[in-house]
Structure formats: structure tokens, C-alpha cells
Amino acid sequence: MMKMKRRWHAAALLFLLGSLGCGEDARDAQITGPDFPKGAGRAYKIEQVSFPAADGVKVSALLGDPQGILQTGQRLPVVILVHDLFTSKEEWVFFLEELLRRQYLTLAIDLRGHGQTPLPDDNRETPDLALEDLEKSYLDVQAALRWVATLPQADASRVALLGNGLGGNVAYVSTGVFPARIKAAVLLSPGLWDSRSWEPVVVGSGLSPFEPHSILYLVGADDVVPVGESDQLEFTAFSDTLARRTDDPKSVKVFANSSDHGLDLLHNHPEAVQLLLAWLETYL
Numbered sequence: 297m298m299k300m301k302r303r304w305h306a307a308a309l310l311f312l313l314g315s316l317g318c319g320e321d322a323r324d325a326q327i328t329g330p331d332f333p334k335g336a337g338r339a340y341k342i343e344q345v346s347f348p349a350a351d352g353v354k355v356s357a358l359l360g361d362p363q364g365i366l367q368t369g370q371r372l373p374v375v376i377l378v379h380d381l382f383t384s385k386e387e388w389v390f391f392l393e394e395l396l397r398r399q400y401l402t403l404a405i406d407l408r409g410h411g412q413t414p415l416p417d418d419n420r421e422t423p424d425l426a427l428e429d430l431e432k433s434y435l436d437v438q439a440a441l442r443w444v445a446t447l448p449q450a451d452a453s454r455v456a457l458l459g460n461g462l463g464g465n466v467a468y469v470s471t472g473v474f475p476a477r478i479k480a481a482v483l484l485s486p487g488l489w490d491s492r493s494w495e496p497v498v499v500g501s502g503l504s505p506f507e508p509h510s511i512l513y514l515v516g517a518d519d520v521v522p523v524g525e526s527d528q529l530e531f532t533a534f535s536d537t538l539a540r541r542t543d544d545p546k547s548v549k550v551f552a553n554s555s556d557h558g559l560d561l562l563h564n565h566p567e568a569v570q571l572l573l574a575w576l577e578t579y580l
Contacts, residue, residue, distance in 0.1 A: 461485055478510075
């Protein structure tokens with residue numbers, strides 16, 4: 297099993313306690329500490345869940361509910377987040393608050409062979425992730441679509457996908473295979489190539505019917521993969537190819553002079569975050 301990289305965000309809080317005196321001066325002692333801004337604050341309910349895919353794979357996911365423990369009975373639009381190759385659902389943790397604050401029910405999934413979602417039990421000789429597994433990753437998205445449709449707080453008629461890297465490919469295919477169940481998608485640096493021929497690979501290609509639509513592509517102009525001494529694979533070219541096969545509405549935003557890939561676009565380009573949120577606001 298491949299080792300997956302995880303990105304965790306943590307915050308440390310240090311309290312400073314004043315010295316407590318002894319004897320007669322003890323009653324004058326005080327506890328001092330930093331001044332915290334006063335406000336109502338926010339609490340979001342985030343829990344780990346799982347559900348089965350059509351071929352028996354148990355998909356692990358994080359469900360974020362902006363209504364917290366105080367359910368209002370309101371049905372919310374859903375955003376399903378799909379991670380990059382060799383990572384996991386935790387890579388999206390930094391962006392969950394942004395979506396929850398805007399009242400999106402969020403579901404970050406682990407694709408098969410990543411994080412806590414296993415590969416199919418098909419008695420293979422080696423447990424390594426194969427192209428065939430990537431080709432079937434859209435089944436994990438299908439499982440997520442079916443599962444959120446059972447949630448009383450989810451508006452299953454308003455579902456969007458966010459895909460990063462390989463997850464962008466999976467989101468593209470899922471939008472094409474399930475066009476009536478996915479209203480919009482945003483793909484960050486989609487791209488995948490066969491390491492033997494360096495031919496572009498669109499996971500799930502060849503499926504029919506296939507109608508990708510309502511997709512925003514975000515990519516860095518200088519985001520490339522060197523091949524040999526003089527050649528390179530360009531994520532901009534990959535995005536353009538997918539966009540030509542996408543039905544309107546669609547848009548490709550290339551960030552000039554940027555080699556940022558995937559989630560780094562959101563970290564380093566405020567415009568990328570604004571465009572992503574505006575796309576969801578408009579088409580979801």
C-alpha cells in the first residue's frame with residue numbers, strides 16, 4: 297500500500313499565569329492572560345463517515361455540516377471534494393471553513409487506494425494502486441452522490457464537485473457520467489499522463505453517455521512536468537483539452553507567471569478563491 301502524504305493544520309494557544317504569592321499577599325494575586333476578541337464565534341460539526349461503492353469498496357469521508365448540532369431542517373447545497381494522487385481527504389481541511397461559512401454541506405472523500413479507503417478486494421497479486429483503480433474512481437463519487445441523497449439536511453438537486461490534480465480528472469469524468477446529478481464543478485490543475493508513453497490519460501474515458509458541463513478550470517501558466525532533457529508536460533494544455541470537450545457553461549482561468557499546482561493556487565492566489573466561490577454561487 298502506498299504511503300499517503302497528509303497535511304494537517306494545528307494551532308497552539310499559550311496562557312500566561314501570573315505568580316501566586318504566599319501569606320498575606322496571596323489575596324492580591326491575579327491570573328493574567330492575553331486579551332481575546334469577544335464575539336459569537338462559530339462551531340461546525342465535522343465527522344468521519346463511510347459508505348459503500350457499487351463494487352463493494354468502503355469509501356471513507358469527512359462530512360462538514362454548517363448547521364452544527366442545531367439542525368434547522370433547511371436543505372443545503374452540497375460540495376464534494378476530491379483529492380490529488382497519493383494524498384487524502386485531509387488535504388481539504390484548510391478550505392472546509394470557507395465552504396461551511398457559506399452554508400455548503402461539505403463531503404471530502406478518500407478515493408480508493410488512498411487514505412482510509414481500501415483498494416477492491418480482487419485477490420490481486422500486489423496491493424499497489426493501478427491505472428484500473430484510477431479509472432474506477434468515479435464509482436467513489438457515485439457512492440458519495442447516493443449517500444448524500446439520503447441526508448435530510450442535503451439538497452441532492454444542488455451538488456458540486458471540487459477536484460484537485462487527479463481529483464480534477466475524477467471530477468471531470470463524474471460530471472460527464474452523472475450530468476443530471478452534478479450541477480457544477482471546479483477543477484484545480486487537472487492532469488494525468490501515462491508514465492510509459494507520456495500520453496494524456498483521462499480516467500474513466502470511454503464511458504457512455506458522457507456529458508461534462510458547467511466546469512471552471514483553474515491552472516498555473518508555468519505548471520509543468522519535465523520530461524527528459526528538453527520536453528515538458530503542460531497542465532494548461534491538459535485543461536484546454538478537457539475544456540474543449542465540456543458543454544457550456546465553462547471557463548478556463550490561467551494564472552500568468554505562476555507554477556502553483558492544485559491547492560497552492562488557493563493558498564497563493566486570492567483571485568482563485570474568489571473565482572471558485574463565484575462559480576459555486578452562480579451555478580450551484
